[in-house]
Amino acid sequence: MTNFDFSKSALRTIDLEAKAIASLSQSITEDFLNACQLILNCQGRVIVTGMGKSGHIGNKMAATFASTGTPCSFVHPGEASHGDMGMITSKDIVIALSNSGEVQEVVSIIPLLKRMGVKLISITSKNDSTLAQASDFHLNNQVTQEACPLNLAPTSSTTATLVLGDALAIALMEARGFSADDFAFSHPGGSLGKKLLLKVSQIMATGDQIPKVCLGDSFTDALLEMSAKGKGMTCVVDAQDQLVGIYTDGDLRRSIAQNISFHESLIDEVMHAAPSTISMETLAAQALFQMEEKSITSLICVDSDQNIAGIIHLHDLIRAGVA
Incomplete structure (x- = not known):
């Protein structure tokens, strides 16, 4: 044998x-x-x-x-x-x-x-x-x-x-x-249920946890905010608190490669003006798909009026059992 x-x-x-x-x-x-x-x-x-x-x-x-x-x-x-x-x-x-x-x-x-x-x-x-x-x-x-x-x-x-x-x-x-919603109704438990039922609003960072700087703030201020909030990015807002841009770890690497001065530059000069957003009522699984599709690790969550409601990071999805 x-x-x-x-x-x-x-x-x-x-x-x-x-x-x-x-x-x-x-x-x-x-x-x-x-x-x-x-x-x-x-x-x-x-x-x-x-x-x-x-x-x-x-x-x-x-x-x-x-x-x-x-x-x-x-x-x-x-x-x-x-x-x-x-x-x-x-x-x-x-x-x-x-x-x-x-x-x-x-x-x-x-x-x-x-x-x-x-x-x-x-x-x-x-x-x-x-x-x-x-x-x-x-x-x-x-x-x-x-x-x-x-x-x-x-x-x-x-x-x-x-x-x-x-x-x-x-x-x-x-x-x-x-539909996926129908499927979720009969599979509410376990990791499958989380992927099908969990919404962005249930796991996103909110309030003071949201990294945020204003137009006109210094490049250094933005880096300090990113470091303090630990999301690998910061939102950029105008005087009315409306989203106008984003600055990420990836942007930081590009700024270093371009020899941009940390002390002399303003966030306006280096931010990305077309940030990726997602509705806070979207399924968390869709947020993961969007991140993978765009090769990013965080998304700005917005409410029905397109105001900033929170931030969702890939780590949030992993902790929730979605990723």
Whole structure:
């Protein structure tokens, strides 16, 4: 066993599963389009069911549907026969997963679904299976070979089913116009929630923390303000406290290269007159994107009247878990 080529085995598995995914383009048939439309028009929920490995894939599929705008739950087919059929209503749509299309626990609930008038979508590898034939729409996930060297353990087939489920979920997500705000509503926790929900106004420096000098102030005054506030920049305002410019660490390096006198120059002479700003109501994730796009480390935050409301620095985004 010490001489076993693990890399060769792993690469073989990846190759076989990649081929299984590539072949799924043949599954985007009229039935796939009709299944999408059926789910899009659903007045109830989507119910995913499957046994064994298909059940594990079904659980993930249901979670993906639910988090991308399609109300969805997983119902175990074995439990459905012992009371959980009560979780399914006539307005729901069932997506049943079974590689063979003959799994007893799944097949046994088909008559009950038909009696309720529930629409049935199946994902199997056999078009002539009991489940496929009983379905309103059938999606074929047939693969040439499982990654398992015995061609027995569900590997390539479960991967194909998972990807086909993702294809359904994302097609529906796009058709609904599901937005980042919608996504944030169902993902309020953790770092993902922070990226989607946190606004600039919640983490920006405000009040006396804002580095600020006035037109006519000396170059030295500006450097002292930058050093005191530690934001790597200072705003420049006019007599009415309106933003007219910015001076940054980058500008300082350029000033040194140009031999500009610290003691004789005014901030007016060296400031940058077109500072990058961002609305204080903007998502913090957008602030990060803007910084990366412009290769800068801080932004001036403004209110609805374009007055200076605060400063957001890359370090603020890192501390908040956004970057």
